[in-house]
Amino acid sequence: MNEKKKNKKKNRVIMRSVILFLMIAAIGYTLYNNATAEDVSVLKVGDEAPDFKLVDLEGESHQLSDYKGQGVFLNFWGTWCKPCAKEMPAMDRQFDVFKDQGVQVLAVNIAQSEFEVQSFADQYDLSFPVVIDKTKSVMTAYNIIPLPTTVLVNPEGEIERIITGEMTEQDIEGFMEEIKPE
Template sequence: MNEKKNKKKQNRLIMRSAILLVLIAAIGYTIYNSATADDVTVLEVGDKAPDFALADLEGNDHKLSDYKGQGVFLNFWGTWCKPCAKEMPAMDRQFDVYKDQGVQVLAVNIAQSDFEVQSFSDQYGLSFPIVIDKTKSVMTAYNIRPLPTTVLINPEGEIERIVTGEMTEEDIKGFMEEIKPE
């Protein structure tokens, strides 16, 4: 009789704990989801970087998959964005150092005219390829919100790091070091 009672008590505890646990987990997950809803990071560190194909100012297509085996420093920018303009010369200098070590810089302009991008490139004497995302489809695929945003892609094609905001030359150097092939 007592044993039966204990068993019943135990079952009750398990049942109640299970129900409460499931409900609390559901609430926790919902709150977590709503808290991160503003910056829906469809992309996360460790994800495979979505492939894309964009044309540069000379009309040459650049596919992300073309750079497999190299580290790709993918920088999203616009001429109106001041921090973007500030970090560009530093990126160019570090690209000079790391391009022979298998690091590729790709600057993705957000839907501006060829003229604006070309004059910007000429003004700063940039040597890395600049592609223009005319329909914002790559920006949408990568879920880029603030500019500048830099996506660091390792030689395996996986996202190593996502940087939003301006980077110092030290940062840039460190990031290139991170994605440099062995």
């Protein structure tokens, strides 16, 4: 009789603990999802950079994964964005220095016309490939909001750093140093 009672009590405590634990776990999970809901699509440092394929002004395709083993300096920009225009010449100069050390610059224009992008590239005499994201799908994949945004991809294909806003030439030099292969 006493044994039975003890067992019953034990079962009761186990049952209650399990139910409470499940409920609290559900609330905890909801809180976690709620807290991370907003940045679930946002890329974080250390994430693998989403692969993409875009065509440059010469008609050549550039696929991010083709540059594995090199650092990729990914710059999202628009012709109407003044800070973008300001940092372009500095990027071009630093590209000149770093291109032989395994750093590639890809300037991704957001859905503008070829005429505008070409005129811009001609005006600043850009030597790195300029690609146009016509359907904004790369912008969506990288969740780019303000322009300019620069995503540094290291030789392993992971995101090393995300910079929003204008960069000085010194910044650019430092960033290229960061993603330079050993």
